[in-house]
Amino acid sequence: LAKTTQPISMDSYEGQEVNITCSHNNIATNDYITWYQQFPSQGPRFIIQGYKTKVTNEVASLFIPADRKSSTLSLPRVSLSDTAVYYCLVGERGYSTLTFGKGTMLLVSP
């Protein structure tokens, strides 16, 4: 399983764009990149998944460079409710176990 590295924590203010980068240098050809959000005492919530280039949905964008050794989760105009831990995971699409790293604790302040 490809190992991921993320910043332990990030701080931001309401209304700003937040970009969280994840490194996954040994990502395999069949691996997808998935991001989850977790609030305290709740299960992780799926945010976005991608394989290459750019993926966008109603809550976030995921940028993946051509070498796929990293990815960036972009949260536009964050609000206080976006304060949470964000996990980047790499694995075969839906067919492998997920290994959670330490995640990134995002703190959004007024």
Add this chain to the structure above:
Amino acid sequence: GAVVSQHPSWVICKSGTSVKIECRSLDFQATTMFWYRQFPKQSLMLMATSNEGSKATYEQGVEKDKFLINHASLTLSTLTVTSAHPEDSSFYICSARATGIGKETQYFGPGTRLLVL
């Protein structure tokens, strides 16, 4: 979207008793479900993979006789913590991998907080 529920959401029990936690996929079928454990301020740790109709696969260091897993149907998996002790107090989270549409990822339940006195 794919919804996964867990019951109970929290439970307090005496040391030595057994506790059963249910994980249900509400709007999709899941041939595979996963059980995680999360201690305070730590990440999720995979305990076992539950496959419908077959034995669960446990991660290294997880006692299969203590954490009994049953996946009797495509929408239900149960985790039974047998003879629970205070060190088993934790946040237990299940996830389900859909079959067919939506099978590209895992969907997580809300978690069950277990406190063993």
